[in-house]
Amino acid sequence: MRGSHSEGGGASTELALGAVDVLPAGALEERLASGRPLRVKLGIDPTAPDIHLGHVVVLEKLRQFQAAGHVAVLIIGDYTARVGDPSGRSALRPLLAPEEIDANSRTFQEQAFKVLDPDATEVRRNSEWLDMPSAELFALVRRFTVARLLERDDFSKRMAAAEPVSLLELLYPVLQGYDSVAVESDLELGGTEQRFNLLFARDVQTSFGREPQAVMTMPILPGTDGVRKMSKSLGNYVGVTEPASEIFGKLMSVPDDAMPLYWELLVGERLDRSRHPNEAKRDLARRICDRFAGPGSGTAAEERFDRIHLDRETPADAPVHRIEIGGDVHLPALIREAFGVSGSEARRLLAQGAVRIDGETVPADRLDLPSGDLAGRVIQLGRRRFVRVVPD
RNA sequence: GGGGGAGUGCCAGAGCGGUCAAAUGGAACGCGCUGUAAACGCGUCGGCUAUGCCUACGCAGGUUCGAAUCCUGCCUCCCCCA
Secondary structure, three states: OOOOOOOHHHOOOHHHOOOOEEEOOOHHHHHHHOOOOOEEEEEEOOOOOOOEHHHHHHHHHHHHHHHOOOEEEEEEOOOHHHHOOOOOOOOOOOOOOHHHHHHHHHHHHHHHOOOOOHHHEEEEEOHHHHOOOHHHHHHHHOOOOHHHHHOOHHHHHHHHOOOOOOHHHHHHHHHHHHHHHHHOOOEEEEEHHHHHHHHHHHHHHHHOOOOOOEEEEEOOOEOOOOOOEOOOOOOOOOEOOOOHHHHHHHHHOOOHHHHHHHHHHHHOOOOOOOOOHHHHHHHHHHHHHHHHHOOOHHHHHHHHHHHHHOOOOOOOOOOEEEEOOOOEEEHHHHHHHHHOOOHHHHHHHHHOOOEEEOOEEOOOOOOEEEHHHOOOOEEEEOOOEEEEEEEO
């Protein structure tokens, strides 16, 4: 049973709402009591081009601190992205090209401002201080021991399973910790999988004679499969820049079991269990659309959704695919081009009755159609892919 | 420095000379059911203008009528000893 995470770490402040833990006990209250604005750090490694709802959970927490008058320090980990965070990893992370990291950094920052107030956010890239001469790097890393780093679960598990752990990965916590020194962090936020990194940063700060930061961890948001962590690489994410129709559709496909967590982490309210699950899910989906795709987009997306799935209508805004008029059209080829699947796949789908033209299933043995019969019609592939065929 | 083991499809993991486009499970996809939820049932899951053809089992060669399966070299990973 998961759901209520509110009282973690004994922090009684409103700002700790939803957090899994706030460590060490009392540290946050103590700092808040000082009355000065705290420097609240959140680091995100730009390993993918888009921010999704999983990132939003922790960004939203940062926004709350911001709203309470504290300083939001958003670190784009353009340098640590090159190293690769071993947290929760069971294998070596593939390396990203520098240009890729650079492009991701830009979109990340832009998209983070869909949650944060840009005027009250200090954005830093950690290459500013981590891109240092090796002599300085050595001086930094010699402060810590291998035994201390190997305490972490991910490493011991991988080593036990005879899987590789690179030297570079071992360095990751040290680098992330040094970020805290560089930005003089009072509090660092992160997902629960970041606990080791966040706590290790305290050691790094201490070794530099700084006051160690408090840390606050937030629950991990499951992806649209309802089970695994939301992530780009698992393909179970909802991006904040996606069109409302996508956001709505994806959220509706999230299993009911994950709804309490979605409500708590994304809407900031407890799910009212007396509501019909379908209605509660629609409500959530509308709110998220309104927030990220623009006010009112939720209702519009919902209407479109119902037209397609309840009334079985074809969407008016389906992408357009042009064909030449004259002669027959070979359906597998058309599907391949229109939907970006392979020709073999197209044939299989056809054979499985997954192709509809204006709502009518194409017979499995039908491979060619006169082009005249296709012009102006909507081809549907499976439940949610649509293309409107238009004469060229 | 010495000794041993392993690299198979999106992932995990069988296969160990022909019947292998490669068992099985998971993921994914499709159809049905439904609340585009879950669960369940059935099916698909390399490519190709397709009853056949092509490309594939770390990479490169070789042996064989025939290789994922045998040999040689290379690359990568792991373990043990020092």
